[in-house]
Amino acid sequence: MTSLGATITSEGIRFAAWSSSAHRLWVSIFDEQGNRELDRLELTPDGDGMHALFVSGLAVGARYGLRADGDYAPERGLWFDPDKLLTDPYAVEIDRPYAYHWKLAARRNEGADTASVMPKAVANALPAAPPILPPLFRPGGLIYELNVRAFTKLHPDVPQEQRGTIAALAHPAIIEHLQRLGVSAVELMPVTASIDERHLPPLGLSNAWGYNPVTFMALDPRLAPGGLTELQDTVAALRRAGIGTILDLVFNHTGESDRLGPTLSLRGLDNQAYYRHRPDGVLVNDTGTGNTIACDHPVVREMVLDTLRHFVRQAGVDGFRFDLAPVLGRIDGIFDPEAPLLRAITHDPVLRDxxxxxxxxxxxxxxxxxxxxxPPFLEWNDRYRDDVRRFWRGDAGMVGALATRLAGSSDAFNGAGEQTSRSVNFIAAHDGMTLADIVSYERKHNGANGEQNRDGHNENLSWNNGTEGETDDAAITKARFDDQCALLATLFASRGTIMLTAGDEFGRTQKGNNNAYAQDNAITWLDWAARDQALARYASALAALRQAVPALSDTRFLTGQAVDGSDIPDVSWLTETGAPLNESDWNDSSRHRLVMLLGGDDGRLAVMINGDRRQCVFTLPARDGFLWRPAIETQAIDLLRPLPGRGVNFMIEGRTGNGGAGKGS
Known part of the structure; x- marks a missing residue:
């Protein structure tokens, strides 16, 4: 396809856009401030839906938007309205953030030209592209999911002018924190330009997560005031520290929403082509947001691929997380793992690694x-999340399910005979309760969202140790601390890739709000001053243990069989007495204790799990010439020693002149 967007040359700028059903397309040129329309020039049809125009004399920095005209029949999915200024779908920079205004959703002939309330695309030259290097991240590592704005908004060491921006992630204090935690890659929640849902401004709220994009390539000026160069520099700084960067991208819907939503870009250019519709012309809503991108359309498919290539070539990112990913694989509404877009991503020369x-x-x-x-797609594993929560909540009969999750979730990921897990294991994510809130709130508390607590999931598989939200009782505080330690230890002991959401390593709370997408405030901003230092030390110790013991970050499914020429099985499942679990043990609904013994010729690792509130002494099997000892020597060694009562303990077997057995409580 002929190059789309604004192509800058020494003589001027070529503008190109695609629409299969528009009668006419224009480019509107604006002044340097993006406020006054200087000219409106019609693009020339160029075949196969292409419209293009070369404008001589225009230079780098030109501000522009598109306009389209054609049939206007919303009941048939036709929304052409030349009064609507449209963002170029291939824009890589806009001059201001999107802000919802009633004019954006006005109907045709209501006299509501939207140029005054729309950002303008900026035709800037791209920064020099960095070399495309192999990704740093490898499956089995630790992904650290973070909201760029919330992560550093209150960080005391980050300069005020950088807080809440992509550039802040390159600050030495941030990089030190990530390295201490053993982060393999940061996963940035959406950083492309998004718009608030129309119901939020009247409530005094704004979208804090960014999962409501308008176009796909332009960064949000609030998060990247330095534009693409800011992202490029930050990715490079993280890479020098050994940390990869993954972008969370939304290709399943846009902020144009349903029939009452604003006309911002794709809707005004060719609504019928860019979005999926039912036979009666109604927008398909497989996303819960009002519209669904037609990823099976060839033009949309190429736009998605161009976006991914753009961020690899121009920013050097390691990869991508795809929000509501089945949309990318739906053909005529039916999911197909061999859909053209999914196959194109995995076979593209720029994207396949x-x-x-x-x-x-x-x-x-x-x-x-x-x-x-x-493969090679990794997948968020909600069964892991739910089964681990159920076990530590104390639900009956969860030992077998816990073992399956610890072993890599082969029930979900070996359908094609795969030997390695593609699971991304997580306890908590941006959507839902925080780790600290899981153990502090039995029910959601979403009153601040303005929907009378109706929004968000009702079943969180959470619990509270005492009165919800209470913080002044020492016993309750200790119980919650222990439960957070247990959840973190389970995560770090699991086969597959693991994911931690920023702040969960030091006790961040949203006060029970499990749908804080609209809380760009202290509810979601990480409170670095109040972080739980003991929990943070424990998380760092777990990270060091996972890095030091290869068996923990291995992604091969645990099978109970010997591997790599060893005589020792890769895992043995034991009772607290050191005996192998038999069928009756696995079926015992009252069992809440388990030992996962990971094999190794030069030393085994024992993960002793006590999901009971009562104290228990674990006995580990002895081998001549080996001795059990605490798994790692760190400043948090007191936390890694046998804990009284409920929790997880790690012991490692090392060679010695004397045999011995170890016990843990």
């Missing part, structure tokens, strides 16, 4: 597709 992570569900028909994406 990138990290690819699917959120494997949407709300459409047969939208739950865990385990059904093809």
């Amino acid at each position: 990138r990290v690819l992570i699917a959120e494997p569900w949407d709300i459409g028909a047969n939208g739950y597709q865990l385990g059904n994406f093809r």
Whole structure:
């Protein structure tokens, strides 16, 4: 396809856009401030839906927008309105953030030209591209999910002018924190330009997460005031520190929403082509946001691929996480793991070695597709999240499910005979309760969202140790601390890739709000001053242990068989007495204790799990010439020693002149 967007030359700028059904397309040129329309020039049809125009004399920095005219029949999915200024879908920079205004959703002939309330695309030259290097991240590592704005908004060491921006992630204090935690890659929640949902401004709220994009390539000026260069420099700084960068991108819907939503870009250019519709012309809503991108359309497919290539070539990112990823694989509404877009991503010369992570569900028909994406896609594993929460909540009969999750979730990921896990294991993510809130709130507390606590999931598999939210009782505080330690230890002991959401390593709370997408305030901003230092030390110790013991970051499924020429099975599942679990043990619904013994000729690792509130002494099997000892020597060694009562303890077996057995409580 002929190059789309604004192409800058020494003589001027060529503008090109695609629409299969527009009668006419224009480019509107604005002054340097982007406020006054200087000219409106019609693009020339160039075949196959292409419209293009070369404008001589225009230079770098020109501000522009598109306009389209054609039939206006919303009931048939036609929304052409030349009064609507439209963002170029291939814009790589805009001059201001999007802000919702009633004019954006006004109907045609209501006299509401939107140029005054729309950002303008900026035709800037791209910064010099860095060399495309292999991704730093490898499956089995630690992904650190973070909201760019919330992560550093209150960080005391980051300069005020940098707080809440992508540049802040390159600050030495931030990099030191990430390294201490053993982060393999940061996963940035959406950093492309987004717009608030129309119901938020009247409530005095704004979208804090960014999962409501308008176009796909332009960064949000609030998060990247330095533009693409800021992202490029930050990715490079993180890479020098050994940390990769993964972008969370939204290709399943846009902020144009349903029939009452604003006309901002794709809707005004060719609504019928860019979005999926039912036979009666109504927008398909497989996303819960009002519209669904037509990823099976060739033009849309190429736009997605161009976006991914753009961020690899221009910013050097390691890879991508795809929000509501089944949408990318739907053909005529039906998910197909061999869909053209999914195959194109995995076979593209620029993209095929990138990290690819699917959120494997949407709300459409047969939208739950865990385990059904093809390698090399990794997948968010909500079964892991739910089973681990259920075990530590104290639900009956969860030992077998816990072992399956610790072993790599082969029930979900070995359908094609795969030997390694594609699971992204997590306890908590941006969507839902924080780790600290899981153990402090039995019910959601979303009153601040303005929807009378109706929004968000009702079942969180959470619990509270005492009165919800209470913080002044020492016993309750200790119980919550221990439960957070137990959840973190389970995560770091699990086969597959693991993901931690920023701040969960030091006790961040949203006061029970499990849907804080609209809280760009202290509810979501990480409170660095109040962080739980003991929990942070424990998380760092777990990270050091995972890095020091290769068996923990191995992604091969645990099978109970010997591997790599060893005579020792890769795992043995034991009772607290050191005996192998038999069938009756696995079926005992009252059992809440388990030992995962990871094999190794030069020393085994014992992960002793006590999900009971009562103290228990664990006995580990002895081998001649070996001795059990605490798994790692760190400043948090007191936390890694046998804990009284409920929790997880790690012991490692090392060679010595004397045999011995170890016990842990």
